[in-house]
Amino acid sequence: MKNREGRMKNKKNSIEVHNLSVAYNKIPVLWDIDFEIPQGQIIGIVGPNGSGKSTLLKAIMGLVPLSSGYTKIFDKDLNAVREKVAYVPQRESVDWNFPATVEDVVRMGRYKPGKLFNRLSVIDKELASQAIEKVKLTPYKDRQIAQLSGGQQQRVFLARALAQGADIYIMDEPFVGVDVATEKTILDLLITMKNEGKTVVIVHHDLQTVSNSFDYLVLLNTRLIAHGPTKEVLTEENLQATYGGQLNLLTKLQNIIKEKDFPIREKGFEDK
Amino acid sequence: MGLNDILTLITALLIAWSCSLLGCFLVLRKVVMVGDAISHSVLPGIVIAYLISTKFDSIFILIGAAIFGVFTTFLIDFFHKKLKLQEDASIGITFTWLFAAGVILISLFGDGNADLDQDCVLFGELGTSFLDKIIYHGRLFGTRSMLMILPVFIIVVLFVVFGFKGLQIISFHQEYAKSKGINVSFWHYTFMSLVSITTVMSFESVGAILVVGLLVIPPATAYLLVNKLPSMLFVSCIISTIACFVGYYLSIIFDVSLSSMIIVTAGSLFMLVLGFIKIRFQVQKTVELK
Numbered sequence A: 001m002k003n004r005e006g007r008m009k010n011k012k013n014s015i016e017v018h019n020l021s022v023a024y025n026k027i028p029v030l031w032d033i034d035f036e037i038p039q040g041q042i043i044g045i046v047g048p049n050g051s052g053k054s055t056l057l058k059a060i061m062g063l064v065p066l067s068s069g070y071t072k073i074f075d076k077d078l079n080a081v082r083e084k085v086a087y088v089p090q091r092e093s094v095d096w097n098f099p100a101t102v103e104d105v106v107r108m109g110r111y112k113p114g115k116l117f118n119r120l121s122v123i124d125k126e127l128a129s130q131a132i133e134k135v136k137l138t139p140y141k142d143r144q145i146a147q148l149s150g151g152q153q154q155r156v157f158l159a160r161a162l163a164q165g166a167d168i169y170i171m172d173e174p175f176v177g178v179d180v181a182t183e184k185t186i187l188d189l190l191i192t193m194k195n196e197g198k199t200v201v202i203v204h205h206d207l208q209t210v211s212n213s214f215d216y217l218v219l220l221n222t223r224l225i226a227h228g229p230t231k232e233v234l235t236e237e238n239l240q241a242t243y244g245g246q247l248n249l250l251t252k253l254q255n256i257i258k259e260k261d262f263p264i265r266e267k268g269f270e271d272k
Numbered sequence B: 001m002g003l004n005d006i007l008t009l010i011t012a013l014l015i016a017w018s019c020s021l022l023g024c025f026l027v028l029r030k031v032v033m034v035g036d037a038i039s040h041s042v043l044p045g046i047v048i049a050y051l052i053s054t055k056f057d058s059i060f061i062l063i064g065a066a067i068f069g070v071f072t073t074f075l076i077d078f079f080h081k082k083l084k085l086q087e088d089a090s091i092g093i094t095f096t097w098l099f100a101a102g103v104i105l106i107s108l109f110g111d112g113n114a115d116l117d118q119d120c121v122l123f124g125e126l127g128t129s130f131l132d133k134i135i136y137h138g139r140l141f142g143t144r145s146m147l148m149i150l151p152v153f154i155i156v157v158l159f160v161v162f163g164f165k166g167l168q169i170i171s172f173h174q175e176y177a178k179s180k181g182i183n184v185s186f187w188h189y190t191f192m193s194l195v196s197i198t199t200v201m202s203f204e205s206v207g208a209i210l211v212v213g214l215l216v217i218p219p220a221t222a223y224l225l226v227n228k229l230p231s232m233l234f235v236s237c238i239i240s241t242i243a244c245f246v247g248y249y250l251s252i253i254f255d256v257s258l259s260s261m262i263i264v265t266a267g268s269l270f271m272l273v274l275g276f277i278k279i280r281f282q283v284q285k286t287v288e289l290k
Helices: A002-011 A053-060 A102-110 A122-134 A150-164 A180-195 A236-247 A249-261 B003-028 B032-041 B043-053 B059-082 B087-109 B118-123 B126-131 B144-162 B164-172 B174-179 B184-225 B229-254 B258-289
Strands: A013-024 A027-038 A042-046 A068-073 A085-088 A168-172 A199-204 A216-221 A223-229 B133-136 B139-143
Touching: A013 A053, A013 A199, A027 A053, A027 A068, A027 A199, A027 A216, A042 A053, A042 A180, A053 A068, A053 A168, A053 A199, A085 A150, A085 B174, A102 A122, A102 A150, A102 B164, A122 A150, A150 A168, A150 A180, A180 A199, A216 A236, A223 A236, B003 B032, B003 B126, B003 B139, B003 B144, B003 B164, B003 B184, B003 B229, B003 B258, B032 B043, B032 B059, B032 B087, B032 B184, B043 B059, B043 B087, B043 B184, B059 B087, B059 B184, B126 B139, B126 B144, B126 B184, B126 B258, B133 B144, B139 B144, B144 B164, B144 B184, B164 B174, B164 B184, B164 B229, B174 B184, B184 B229, B184 B258, B229 B258
Parallel strands: A027 A223, A042 A199, A042 A216, A085 A168, A168 A199
Antiparallel strands: A013 A027, A013 A068, A216 A223, B133 B139
């Protein structure tokens, strides 16, 4: 009986997106997106720069107004399951000179809307310490966050999400500007999380680097190109549709260099 | 040190501490200029409230100011986010417009009124605030300015202590706070109305222009020195305390405006700290090179 329930649960979707459109200044960034993603897997949302990947995450997290459509998490409205969802924003989205230590930031993962006026409990602090340990930052826990490398900063964000103890982790470009060691730490951690039954959704801009680790892919370029298990989705045709003319070798190289050396979407490098 | 000195200093300190505490979050949230705008655009609120109540130290003033403060914030957001106007332009339009309206209201209705004149609004009268003592049953309770700022100071301290986590998380990353379901608008507007109220209560003493100095300079100086938010709040208060004491004695020695002297001192402290940090950085670098 227990087994059967377990199987039933596995079949349930973690995130559903239906007829979703989002526009900035009347220009559509996402157009009629419709998909479901399973639980307990590592899911990659992949597409070129400007394809609306980050916007899709923000739409799921309720951070941008929707032009149409709706999203559901565990078959429920986002507000009903917020604590179960941890959002890991892009590293460039905050000012790292903020006067806070690694520990301060990770403890924010334990902040809850209704309990902001209360002090953090011993358990909250313990969970934060454990999260710091998991990302191997314990020796740095009292460091001001500006004095960390890019990879370490990314791990701080990951630890903050882990401290929340969520079931779904929604991560925006966690591999941008991180060193190889951090990339491996993060990937190992993601696999551990998957084995614990957590769902990890990662926005990623190119397929070269870590695509082997994705179990499931959502290919995006303003419209939904394809979604499904990685092996089924990763066809020449789908990639052409996603990346268009960009897929020839030279531009591919250019993209890699560009994205390694510059923060994504930096002005002046978008159009060539 | 006479009684009047002590009364003036206490008033100055209460104002400076309230501003320093709130200012830390203005600096961290990068909305210092919104604070500046608020300090000017609450003027029509004060005048209108004054005209309704005809008593300057009334609760109406607080409400009027808070309303106009929030209205200013709202208007700036509206111009910037909805109409896609640049943020600095939105701020420029909003506060000059409202401030000018306030000045016109004063010249229309405030004629011959000692409490409400343009010089006072711009520069404040901290140096002479001790003239207005509140004496009840023969006992001195303080000056009017002091009794006006005291409750605001208490509210600010309580808000910063108990609302620390909320203020911290929205200052660090508003979008993340929102993703956790935290009511960002509530925090934003509560904070901004507190800034408005503090500004208004400091109005009479330091004026609309100099209050911005107290909101920005001590927190910015502290920002250079510390790497934890609680220390920033604490150091910011220390800096403003030094500025008040030193500014007070300098203003007596040179016989100049007290509020201006406090800001000049605070600004000089900022430059000193900046210089100190630059030199220390250079020394560190040369040591490392050797």
